[in-house]
Amino acid sequence: MSDDTVRKEPIEGFDDVPGTTLFDAQRARQGYHVNMFCMSLMKAENRAEFKADEEKYLRKWPLTEEQRKAILGRNWQRMIELGGNIYYLSKLFSTDGKSFQYVAATMTGLTQEQYAQMMLDGGRPIDGNRSKSEWQARGSK
Amino acid sequence: MSDDTVRKEPIEGFDDVPGTTLFDAQRARQGYHVNMFCMSLMKAENRAEFKADEEKYLRKWPLTEEQRKAILGRNWQRMIELGGNIYYLSKLFSTDGKSFQYVAATMTGLTQEQYAQMMLDGGRPIDGNRSKSEWQARGSK
Amino acid sequence: MANIVASVNVSHVPAIGAAWDNGKKNDPYWQPVFDGFDFSKKWIAELKPDVIILVYNDHASAFDATIIPTFALGCAPEFPPADEGWGPRPVPTVIGHPVMASHIAQSVILDEFDLTIINRMDVDHGLTVPLTLMFGQPAEWPCRIIPLAVNVVQFPPPTGNRCWNLGKALRRAVESYPEDLRVVIFGTGGMSHQLQGPRAGLINKEWDQQFLDSLAADGQTARAIPFIEYVRETGSEGIEMVMWLIARGALDDKVREVYRFYHVPCSNTALGHLILENASFSK
Amino acid sequence: MANIVASVNVSHVPAIGAAWDNGKKNDPYWQPVFDGFDFSKKWIAELKPDVIILVYNDHASAFDATIIPTFALGCAPEFPPADEGWGPRPVPTVIGHPVMASHIAQSVILDEFDLTIINRMDVDHGLTVPLTLMFGQPAEWPCRIIPLAVNVVQFPPPTGNRCWNLGKALRRAVESYPEDLRVVIFGTGGMSHQLQGPRAGLINKEWDQQFLDSLAADGQTARAIPFIEYVRETGSEGIEMVMWLIARGALDDKVREVYRFYHVPCSNTALGHLILENASFSK
Numbered sequence: 140m141s142d143d144t145v146r147k148e149p150i151e152g153f154d155d156v157p158g159t160t161l162f163d164a165q166r167a168r169q170g171y172h173v174n175m176f177c178m179s180l181m182k183a184e185n186r187a188e189f190k191a192d193e194e195k196y197l198r199k200w201p202l203t204e205e206q207r208k209a210i211l212g213r214n215w216q217r218m219i220e221l222g223g224n225i226y227y228l229s230k231l232f233s234t235d236g237k238s239f240q241y242v243a244a245t246m247t248g249l250t251q252e253q254y255a256q257m258m259l260d261g262g263r264p265i266d267g268n269r270s271k272s273e274w275q276a277r278g279s280k
Numbered sequence: 281m282s283d284d285t286v287r288k289e290p291i292e293g294f295d296d297v298p299g300t301t302l303f304d305a306q307r308a309r310q311g312y313h314v315n316m317f318c319m320s321l322m323k324a325e326n327r328a329e330f331k332a333d334e335e336k337y338l339r340k341w342p343l344t345e346e347q348r349k350a351i352l353g354r355n356w357q358r359m360i361e362l363g364g365n366i367y368y369l370s371k372l373f374s375t376d377g378k379s380f381q382y383v384a385a386t387m388t389g390l391t392q393e394q395y396a397q398m399m400l401d402g403g404r405p406i407d408g409n410r411s412k413s414e415w416q417a418r419g420s421k
Numbered sequence: 422m423a424n425i426v427a428s429v430n431v432s433h434v435p436a437i438g439a440a441w442d443n444g445k446k447n448d449p450y451w452q453p454v455f456d457g458f459d460f461s462k463k464w465i466a467e468l469k470p471d472v473i474i475l476v477y478n479d480h481a482s483a484f485d486a487t488i489i490p491t492f493a494l495g496c497a498p499e500f501p502p503a504d505e506g507w508g509p510r511p512v513p514t515v516i517g518h519p520v521m522a523s524h525i526a527q528s529v530i531l532d533e534f535d536l537t538i539i540n541r542m543d544v545d546h547g548l549t550v551p552l553t554l555m556f557g558q559p560a561e562w563p564c565r566i567i568p569l570a571v572n573v574v575q576f577p578p579p580t581g582n583r584c585w586n587l588g589k590a591l592r593r594a595v596e597s598y599p600e601d602l603r604v605v606i607f608g609t610g611g612m613s614h615q616l617q618g619p620r621a622g623l624i625n626k627e628w629d630q631q632f633l634d635s636l637a638a639d640g641q642t643a644r645a646i647p648f649i650e651y652v653r654e655t656g657s658e659g660i661e662m663v664m665w666l667i668a669r670g671a672l673d674d675k676v677r678e679v680y681r682f683y684h685v686p687c688s689n690t691a692l693g694h695l696i697l698e699n700a701s702f703s704k
Numbered sequence: 705m706a707n708i709v710a711s712v713n714v715s716h717v718p719a720i721g722a723a724w725d726n727g728k729k730n731d732p733y734w735q736p737v738f739d740g741f742d743f744s745k746k747w748i749a750e751l752k753p754d755v756i757i758l759v760y761n762d763h764a765s766a767f768d769a770t771i772i773p774t775f776a777l778g779c780a781p782e783f784p785p786a787d788e789g790w791g792p793r794p795v796p797t798v799i800g801h802p803v804m805a806s807h808i809a810q811s812v813i814l815d816e817f818d819l820t821i822i823n824r825m826d827v828d829h830g831l832t833v834p835l836t837l838m839f840g841q842p843a844e845w846p847c848r849i850i851p852l853a854v855n856v857v858q859f860p861p862p863t864g865n866r867c868w869n870l871g872k873a874l875r876r877a878v879e880s881y882p883e884d885l886r887v888v889i890f891g892t893g894g895m896s897h898q899l900q901g902p903r904a905g906l907i908n909k910e911w912d913q914q915f916l917d918s919l920a921a922d923g924q925t926a927r928a929i930p931f932i933e934y935v936r937e938t939g940s941e942g943i944e945m946v947m948w949l950i951a952r953g954a955l956d957d958k959v960r961e962v963y964r965f966y967h968v969p970c971s972n973t974a975l976g977h978l979i980l981e982n983a984s985f986s987k
């Protein structure tokens with residue numbers, strides 16, 4: 140079968156958008172079990188079971204070792220990179236009592252306070268954040 | 281709420297086709313629980329439970345008394361009239377070990393042998409079966 | 422005959438629901454958000470729609486990764502609020518309109534839209550937050566609601582043009598419904614926001630205002646925006662705005678801008694809100 | 705680049721599967737049915753497709769009454785045979801092609817078809833009976849199979865014209881796939897049959913032959929047939945033939961009729977079978 144991890148059809152221009160992961164079909168395949176695990180947390184009894192023993196609960200899904208570690212360590216950016224989607228992941232961070240803003244902040248390299256202040260100041264500006272070349276020009280990663 | 285039993289939008293010409301029930305959204309609503317009951321028989325354990333005590337098993341679905349009777353009496357034509365669809369009903373007659381041909385025959389007023397012979401002879405002819413007026417002309421119901 | 426008389430476009434940020442449900446609506450952070458809907462509450466209370474067609478996206482709540490419908494129309498008698506991981510929101514169950522919804526489904530499928538019909542569905546914040554903003558906290562929602570769920574989570578979403586044309590088909594469907602019903606269509610989601618990655622927190626006020634301007638005019642500029650522009654200019658989740666195009670497509674070419682509200686920040690998001698009435702409509 | 709080179713149209717009567725699975729294939733009733741596929745088995749063994757796009761309808765097996773997608777594309781790695789009430793058929797699990805299927809899904813959605821993507825699905829007789837007829841009983845099916853399930857159970861099905869155009873979009877999708885793969889498209893279901901009511905057992909040979917004639921020509925007559933004509937002339941379940949139009953739409957305007965087989969009765973049904981090759985294709 141064809142290689143399942145490389146996107147064969149780059150979306151025109153998309154790869155130039157900085158700091159952004161496109162949740163397309165190939166990502167969805169890669170993260171299928173991560174996302175299905177998250178969906179299971181929509182039931183109170185499953186949340187209780189997960190909280191009681193996270194490692195044991197996770198064994199129900201054929202996750203990769205990397206995915207397992209990212210989930211247990213609540214490494215949200217890594218979960219995204221491994222095929223998780225933020226709306227699926229929201230079931231996990233809601234189980235933890237965390238908000239979308241908390242989780243988004245962890246992916247930006249800012250502290251919670253810095254991120255909250257950036258939003259109060261009108262959010263991350265679009266100028267300088269449109270393309271990878273703009274990021275390179277100002278030395279962001 | 282609007283009356284749910286009368287089709288507001290007769291499909292152009294459809295009502296003139298004789299001996300035929302259109303499975304549209306309103307029928308689907310009417311027969312929703314009949315059809316969902318049938319779907320449950322796609323699992324061997326449910327089939328066993330149903331066979332052990334049909335009346336008890338049927339109580340899991342909010343069927344009308346007419347629907348319940350039609351199911352218990354295996355009145356296929358009546359199930360169709362009450363919103364059942366033949367592909368859903370097939371889970372019930374497969375559970376009984378009956379075939380599509382057996383069930384179709386029961387709806388026609390022919391014996392199994394007559395129906396089978398009609399099919400061997402090339403099936404029910406289209407001439408005379410296109411419209412209700414053709415049926416009336418030859419005295420069919 | 423039934424008629425779509427107006428559209429309500431509004432963001433559906435989950436934090437708004439959480440703030441409301443947890444009694445924080447008068448907190449300094451949230452009060453300006455809820456105040457922004459004072460006019461709208463009065464407007465819709467006076468308009469008294471019989472039915473709302475509520476265009477939203479499911480956020481991996483009703484549909485899991487096993488099935489992803491592009492357009493899914495809710496034909497069930499009722500739609501309970503979903504448990505998104507912290508228990509269902511304490512809001513009324515949404516009462517649908519199965520007969521009208523089925524009529525719409527039939528009409529748009531015959532118009533060659535490849536709809537998925539849904540007869541059982543829990544509805545998440547994407548549908549319930551706009552109701553909270555527009556109606557507050559009644560014991561029951563004041564009218565019947567037909568949910569239309571659009572896939573904007575997994576690429577590719579429907580194109581803006583397709584969404585616009587679905588709006589037109591919805592209008593034809595409503596206008597061929599024999600009962601005299603007043604219908605309002607909601608387009609929800611947006612505006613600029615990105616919830617993931619190092620670029621999270623992106624807001625593009627200028628772009629958002631241009632989008633609102635286009636909808637308040639004839640909408641044709643907005644209709645032609647490609648997917649890549651939404652992602653680049655408005656963030657990975659800004660694509661939700663294609664749902665506003667369904668609502669706009671269902672209106673007259675000429676509309677009246679009745680109300681506009683724009684507020685930053687709302688959690689990670691620019692909250693946008695726009696009410697349009699058909700030019701042909703008079704109360 | 706990948707290429708659709710031919711279509712295989714074939715009825716998918718469940719009794720055929722039951723006859724095969726229960727060792728009745730040499731019974732006098734069934735032998736003529738299976739003999740009718742001797743040529744086809746050789747033809748497809750020589751053609752060696754890499755992928756089959758198999759257009760069929762789910763008969764209330766994978767989808768229950770809660771969800772009814774108009775067009776649902778199977779993007780899963782595999783599809784087990786469904787238990788339709790007498791245990792799953794003893795046939796191999798269908799191996800999909802998730803990468804190509806996702807490519808097709810993306811392409812046709814961008815072409816403004818409102819597809820539902822399916823990542824887990826059991827497949828019923830509608831999909832497995834055509835495989836039995838074309839391949840007999842191998843340990844594994846000889847190629848990858850991408851299922852495309854079409855709603856023809858609950859009115860309204862997609863129009864013939866919409867089906868035809870989806871065929872065209874599938875062709876574009878396949879031709880933009882970078883790998884060199886030989887693809888055959890199956891259109892299944894039909895021909896004339898009615899499984900319910902006092903008119904059950906209806907067969908219309910003349911109409912069926914005209915339908916086959918149209919597909920073997922340019923297909924335009926068949927494409928324009930309205931729903932009511934299928935019901936009136938071919939029985940309530942004859943509407944399955946719209947799926948043949950998806951397969952036909954995916955081919956060249958000019959095709960070669962390679963094989964035709966027509967047999968009555970097959971349980972309640974007229975069994976039809978037609979193989980078309982693109983005029984532009986040479987082996």
Ligand SMILES: [Fe+3]
Binds near residue numbers: 433478480610661
């Ligand atoms: Fe949203």
Ligand SMILES: [Fe+3]
Binds near residue numbers: 716763894944
């Ligand atoms: Fe069939």
